[in-house]
Amino acid sequence: xxxxxxxxxxxxxxxxxxxxxxxxxxxxxxxxxxxxxxxxxxxxxxxxxxxxxxxxxxxxxxxxxxxxxxxxxxxxxxxxxxxxxxxxxxxxxxxxxxxxxxxxxxxxxxxxxxxxxxxxxxxxxxxxxxxxxxxxxxxxxxxxxxxxxxxxxxxxxxxxxxxxxxxxxxxxxxxxxxxxxxxxxxxxxxxxxxxxxxxxxxxxxxxxxxxxxxxxxxxxxxxxxxxxxxxxxxxxxxxxxxxxxxxxxxxxxxxxxxxxxxxxxxxxxxxxxxxxxxxxxxxxxxxxxxxxxxxxxxxxxx
Ligand SMILES: NC(=O)c1ccc[n+]([C@@H]2O[C@H](COP(=O)([O-])OP(=O)(O)OC[C@H]3O[C@@H](n4cnc5c(N)ncnc54)[C@H](OP(=O)(O)O)[C@@H]3O)[C@@H](O)[C@H]2O)c1
Numbered sequence: 001x002x003x004x005x006x007x008x009x010x011x012x013x014x015x016x017x018x019x020x021x022x023x024x025x026x027x028x029x030x031x032x033x034x035x036x037x038x039x040x041x042x043x044x045x046x047x048x049x050x051x052x053x054x055x056x057x058x059x060x061x062x063x064x065x066x067x068x069x070x071x072x073x074x075x076x077x078x079x080x081x082x083x084x085x086x087x088x089x090x091x092x093x094x095x096x097x098x099x100x101x102x103x104x105x106x107x108x109x110x111x112x113x114x115x116x117x118x119x120x121x122x123x124x125x126x127x128x129x130x131x132x133x134x135x136x137x138x139x140x141x142x143x144x145x146x147x148x149x150x151x152x153x154x155x156x157x158x159x160x161x162x163x164x165x166x167x168x169x170x171x172x173x174x175x176x177x178x179x180x181x182x183x184x185x186x187x188x189x190x191x192x193x194x195x196x197x198x199x200x201x202x203x204x205x206x207x208x209x210x211x212x213x214x215x216x217x218x219x220x221x222x223x224x225x226x227x228x229x230x231x232x233x234x235x236x237x238x239x240x241x242x243x244x245x246x247x248x249x250x251x252x253x254x255x256x257x258x259x260x261x262x263x264x265x266x267x268x269x270x271x272x273x274x275x276x277x278x279x280x281x282x283x284x285x286x287x288x289x290x291x292x293x294x295x296x297x298x299x300x301x302x
Contacts, residue, residue, distance in 0.1 A: 009060025084136025091142030108253020
């Protein structure tokens with residue numbers, strides 16, 4: 001029998017990709033914010049009990065890093081408490097839970113890639129609430145895979161790729177932070193990796209329950225990421241600046257590269273280098289032609 005798969009945050013960057021890619025592997029119930037508000041505990045319980053899924057993939061999150069500083073209660077409900085409720089309900093119905101977290105649980109003081117058990121010390125409300133969510137899942141003690149990732153971009157939503165593309169069309173010069181280092185990840189590559197884990201069988205995935213770092217390889221500053229997006233064009237010029245020159249209400253870690261050895265050992269594959277994946281993403285011209293023009297603006301969310 002095909003498993004029932006509940007995907008929350010189905011309208012988001014990863015959620016959108018998951019819904020399409022999981023379809024051959026089960027009956028997918030795509031719950032976007034309009035149909036399931038993750039800030040409403042009763043709605044979460046009702047959704048899971050109604051769906052009776054074998055797999056829950058929680059791709060929903062409050063990802064507006066700057067806005068979270070002024071909306072900590074809502075960010076806490078969605079990122080901190082909803083994952084625990086989903087984990088409870090997954091345990092109750094015998095489902096596997098897959099959840100995503102972030103490199104922003106770290107303070108960025110490291111100089112080498114963070115392993116899963118490195119001490120956490122989030123610098124902003126978003127990171128603190130995501131850490132709360134990880135802990136809530138761990139406390140439930142059911143079958144859950146938590147994938148920490150970083151710098152997610154894609155062809156829809158609000159993200160750095162689309163912001164740089166828009167600004168590149170408007171300006172001669174882009175001033176981009178060069179003293180924050182991390183790894184860009186295409187939402188589709190993350191969804192593909194998730195589906196590959198699921199496709200190997202839910203019991204096998206459940207046996208590997210735990211916390212993993214899931215990321216492309218390599219590293220980049222935001223400035224290098226922007227340069228790679230702009231490519232060899234004469235314009236715009238990409239000018240490196242410091243974080244101090246671009247102050248925002250949310251502090252961000254200076255270093256967020258995640259060590260992915262544990263994931264590779266458990267699941268037997270690694271993600272590609274980030275530049276290779278970016279090239280694959282930007283080559284997806286068909287979709288780009290079809291995406292809605294009003295859906296993107298502002299800056300990278302995470
Ligand atoms: N984006 C990044 O750079 C990044 C980096 C590391 C880890 N992650 C993690 O990766 C996962 C997926 O992120 P993403 O990049 O796909 O983010 P995204 O594009 O912002 O998607 C998140 C989705 O959650 C939805 N959502 C927000 N509040 C909700 C609520 N109260 N109830 C139901 N849904 C709600 C959003 O809906 P609206 O669009 O209507 O708000 C959006 O569709 C998250 O766990 C995130 O923390 C993201």
